[in-house]
Amino acid sequence: MKRRTWVVRTAVLGYVGALIALPLFFVLQRMFAHGFATLVSALENHEMDTALWLTIRVALVAVPLNVAFGVGVSLWIVRHPSVTSRVLDTLIDVPLAVSPIVIGLSLELAYAQDGWLGRPFAAWGLHLMFNYWSIVMASIYVSIPLVSRQVIPLLREVGTHQEQTAQTLGAGRVRIFFTVTMRSLTWATAYGVTLTLARVIGEYGAVLIVSGNIAFVTETLTLNISNNFENFTPYQGFVGAGLLAFSSIFVLLVLGLARHRERLRHEYRS
């Protein structure tokens, strides 16, 4: 084999190994560094468990909402282009370019007691800042483009012929959507959903600002990890970090599977 190939391959493996694999192994190693018993009691830590549960509760609302929005907006942009939808298409990706701190700040400015929307909402008894709902809103904001970025190119590629054929066969809109449209979007949507979920449970900067970081109340798992480090209980922090690292590995597996199935779909294309 050519020496050049070997050099590039080794360099890349070395770089990715040192930059990406090494930290991953380190987290997991730290998690198990003090033995199994210590790990179990750390896992039962009440504050961390509350934080974990809060993170899950946020994801249970934020992810389905963003998936519904993402798929719907993609259908609108691709199948019924209009001026509005084109503007929306450009604006949707903006959250990807914005710092999470800035996202948190924007939400706070809008929804705090003295904010634009915060003030009228407070008058109606609706408080949307420094609580569960602010965390949900921040999670939605940061992950809003992730589904449509996968679905839009696929919708364009798949085209309308299958849907129109289903029409001539007598199917109505709803049936066509679920039996034809979504069937060809499955893996792209799965990819987007998984990215969304990962983003939501991993969000830190925006949640730091909008939640108020109140222990046992608005402390998400990510906040719990950083709190532990700042309060000199790093092991507890690493246990939480390890949990998230495991979920990331799971996410990677799902993403890999989705990418593989998408490739299968493409092989047919000859």
Next chain:
Amino acid sequence: MSIVLSNITKRFGGDLVLDDVSDEIPSGSLTALLGPSGSGKSTLLRIIAGLESHEGGRVLLHGRDVTEVPARHRQIGFCFQDYAPFNQMTVFDNVAYGLKVRRVPSAQRRREVDELLGLVHLGDFAERYPRHLSGGQRQRMALARALAIKPDVLLLDEPFAALDAQVGAELRVWVKSLQHELGITTILVTHNQSEAMEVADRLVILNQGRIEQVGAPEQVYDKPASDFVHGFLGPLTTWQGTPYRPHDLQLCDEGRGLAARVLDVIRLGFEVRVVVQRGDETTWVQLTHHEARQFDPTIGSVVSLCPR
């Protein structure tokens, strides 16, 4: 199930895609909508199916005005050029789709689908997925799927365009005989004139959104209504100022016709083409092997051309 098209007009942006198109398609016929790219033939087909909107005119199926009726309810079978298979479903489920929509009970559905798959010779492929099928097989699956709902009308958009020559030729013969057997009014869109003449009972020739001529294939070929039709339907040459088809000229004995010099002799399977030149005019003549052997033209020799 006859089809009446009445003053169909369609605009796309500022362009007039179909201009006051009217025709009456007899029940049970196989009509080809023939024309070059951009002539509006596919658009017209989609309008008949209800898949496309239009600005003016009416569509009548067996006397019933279906202009306002959505595609779902027109009881029409449609096959796209790319066959539009439901990739995530098996061949069986593809063909069964329309029956499922109509809530046909599962046992009867199975019987009908098996029968259809047998008809299109895909019986062994029922549990396969479209990506495992060849182009010709996907085409037949698309046909079976459309026929499953027992449509009154069958619409085919360039059905043979994506197939290689051999497969396409076999499929054409098969589709023609199937249509005769089932008697379904069928409209086929194509830009390929020999395909249209081979398969259809009736040609509707379109150019730039307007009908140029309607008639049986031989009729249209021998008595073209316009220069466009004349040129579109078959090879055309001019000889001494008059347009001819290459097979309307033949080689004849010296002294009888006009003399010309042979530039090239091309043997093509079943025919022989002799390219000739007289003065600064070049044309070609189509001969059978027998005729070619009779006169034995060689490059550089002088021959005589006469009309047949």
Next chain:
Amino acid sequence: MTTHPPLARRVRRHVPRWTSGGARGLALAYFSLLVLIPSVALVTHAFAHGAGAWWDALSQRESVSALRLTIACAAGAALINTVAGTATAWVLVRDRFAGQSILNALIDLPFALPTVVAGVTFYTLYGPQSPLHVNITGTWIGITVAIAFVTLPFNVRAVQPVLEARSFHAEAAAATLGASTGHVFRTITLPALAPAILTGTGLAFARALGEYGSVVFISNNLPYRTQVASSYVYSLATSGQVDAAAAVSTGLLMLALVVLASVNIVSRRVARSQ
């Protein structure tokens, strides 16, 4: 033949609408409430005291130092990852070895892993308690390493699909004409990949400008020394100076959008010139 009156819009009804007007309104409301209105609130607060005050906030010494540090480290990491990302994409597409799929999956880790996990890990791994006996906390090197981690996937995933789709026929033709492998790569492959590479670098840079969680720990967050822009905004926001925080935020945001837009334009122009 009698003419029939034109049907105009009525006939359009039976081309199905996939999204109803109500659904579209809902989607717009959702997006406005959650993204648009907060963004407008941000801009309003940024310019609440006029453009002069906005500029003042941005040109504070602390702000300038934070911005300068962030841009430098982001640019540095982006450049390193331009090379590394392209090489990685190459190895993933054009090479064949055991464990390739693991490498492919690993590339997505920075997308999947929460930033705070990366942040505390880097701090522990490369900081005072480092098992490797290195300490790059409180240095621009540490910040650049953290940013490189977070942005590598952007570079790789931008180039990878283009490489996969490429047929390499042009390269083969050049080889038959006598060009060396290196020459072929420089004159044929790289120019063809340039738009994708540029896009990846632009995305990486824009993302890096706003990075917080993975960077704030290893930077030690020393004002005027190792405080990144997002951290500076955070400190302004939590000390009640929301307008100044909004001002610096909009400055950062504008920079990110300008970078993205320019990269878009340049890469399209490069693509067209081929």
